[in-house]
Amino acid sequence: DQQVKQNSPSLSVQEGRISILNCDYTNSMFDYFLWYKKYPAEGPTFLISISSIKDKNEDGRFTVFLNKSAKHLSLHIVPSQPGDSAVYFCAASDDKVIFGPGTSLSVIP
Amino acid sequence: DAGVIQSPRHEVTEMGQEVTLRCKPISGHDYLFWYRQTMMRGLELLIYFNNNVPIDDSGMPEDRFSAKMPNASFSTLKIQPSEPRDSAVYFCASSLGSNTEAFFGQGTRLTVV
Secondary structure (H helix, E strand, O other), rough: OOEEEEOOOOEEEEEOOEEEEEEEOOOOOEEEEEEEEEOOOOOOOEEEEEEEOOOOOEEEEEEEEOOOOEEEEEHHHEOOHHHHHHEEEEEEEOEEEEEOOOEEOOOOO | OOOOOOOOOEEEOOOOOOOEEEOOOOOOOOOOEEEEEOOEEEEEEEEEEEOEEEOOOOOOOOOOOOEEEEEEEEEEEEEEOOOOOHHHEEEEEEOOOOOOEEEOOEEEEEOOO
């Protein structure tokens, strides 16, 4: 049973608009959440993280929101750029990091 | 630092053969992780080490899989014998903590025919 779920395998967004990627988790012991970005033929690279004691963390165009009661987090990218086209992995950890299956984002020029 | 280095980048082997994947973590990182990426299951954690000691190998799919970390700068993931369903991209990653930002290698794409 997947502990970290990303129910949208893919997402297309127009350049300049907002991209919202969603993630749900089942384990209430998770206390740290991360987003990674992956381009083809490369390894995932860290993007942004949030601790369970916060509900929002912002870094430039990227903002992560955490709703602990709903066991839900989301990544907002605004404005979206064509270079943001990649697979985005949500990850959660207690003593080890568990990844979701990923969402492929396409930003259309 | 050159980052996490994995070799080979690509491996094609015949069913039944032994396969060894290699990883050099970032110097100073105490944790090393092996992940497998497939279309069906995404990124699965296979095993992780802390200070060269295996901590959790519950993700290792079968006894055909084994991993070692003989020193702080080298780890191997071995599949013996290999099967076509082992075909996937295998990533090694290292980090300062077990649940902090991990740095990934470029992966080894394994094809078992």
